[in-house]
Amino acid sequence: MSESNRTNFINPSTFILLGIPGLEAAHIWISIPFCAMYAIAVLGNFTILFIVKTEQSLHEPMFYFLCMLAVSYLVMSTSTIPKMLSIFWFNSREISFSACLIQMYFVHSLSGMESGILVAMAFDRYVAICHPLRHSMTLTNSVVAKIGLAVVLRSGILALPYPFLVRQWPYCRTNIIPHFYCQHIAVVKLACTDIRISSYYGLFDLLFVIGMDGFFIAVSYTQILRAIFRLPTKDARLKTFGTCISHLCAISALYVPDVFSSLMFRFGHNVPLHFLVLISGVYHMVPPVLHPIIYGARTKQIRGRLLQLFTHNDT
Structure with missing residues (x-):
């Protein structure tokens, strides 16, 4: 590659997002379930915020x-899915270098935020x-606010190296990203230098x-299960454990x-790229969609308030 072509991509002004590579002909059809899930996520999480x-x-x-979890899910899905739909519907593939870095930062900071909130729960x-x-x-409003601030600061600080490192790398290959958003690994693979620092940091x-948060969640539930097993009756044990089901479902989601x-993006070298991108899309939509469904169906107070709203509207 000539020197003139190399310098053209040292600091690309824009990246080109492909959407789901290899499935371009099916983009319109793929957009239907993603659009429906995004609408459910937005409506459901806003409903939870309104009710509370x-x-x-x-x-x-x-x-x-x-x-807090509802807000993080709303921002997370909104930072990626509208751009995906604009690619599918309007072939709007361009994204500026700065917007790409901002999107990357939001995705990683919000992912850490969601995990931290689950620990708080x-x-x-x-x-x-x-x-x-x-x-x-113990859990006064002041303590809850401090926990929320700590979660935001931790996730925000841990996400800072992602865009910072990406900005440092020279890009002399191409500015085409085989994804529907600026996924970290997909972007750094375009750099023409050793990207092991970025990969190792990710x-x-x-x-x-996940290790730290998983450890604290495991410790909490070990103590919870010990307390449940000490309850005198089976009904009491089941009723108490039932208050944790929604949280355990949210953790799994x-x-x-x-x-x-x-792990698939890092080590799934023999997996078709379109499958990896689809899995990434599912990750961005499943938790925001399931969150209002899980808590709306399992939390008596929210379910009761929803029924009140619907019956009031009917009358």
Whole structure:
């Protein structure tokens, strides 16, 4: 490659997003389920925020954390899915270099934020079940706000190296990203230099966040299960454990697609690229869609308030 062509991509002004490579002919059809899921995610999570805000009895730590999770899911899905749909519908493939870095930062910081909020919710369940008399004194509004701030700061700081490192690399190959958003690994693979620092940091971040958060969640649930097994009756044990089902479903909905998607992109060299990109899309949509469904169906207070809204509208 000539020197003139190399310098053209040292600091690309724009990247070109391909959407789902190899499935361009099916983009319109693929957009239908993704558009439907995005609409459900937006409507469902806004409904949770509205119900918690308007219902005074829901102004409790668990529901505050629920709202934090809803906001993070809304921002996460909105940072990627509208661009995906614009590629599918209008062939709008260009994204500026700066917008690409911002999108990358939001995706990684919000992913860490979601994980941190699930840890906070595990702590809430631990205090509520193991120390119920101290719950209101331990998780005050001030403490909840401090936990939320700590989660935001941790995820924001850990996500900073991603765009910082990407900006440092020279790009002399191409500016075409075989993805529907500026996924970190997909972008750094375009660099014409040793990208091991970026790759290692991405793996470290994944293992550190999920490892640390998974450890705290496991410790919380170990204590919770010990407390449940000490309850005198089977009905009491089932009822108490039932208060944790929604949280456990939310953990599975976030961590399983996240780990699978990240590891497949790093080590799934023989897996078709369109399959990897589709898995990434599922990861971005499944947790935001399932969140309002899980908590709307399993949380008695939210379910009751929803029924009140619908019956009031009918009358």
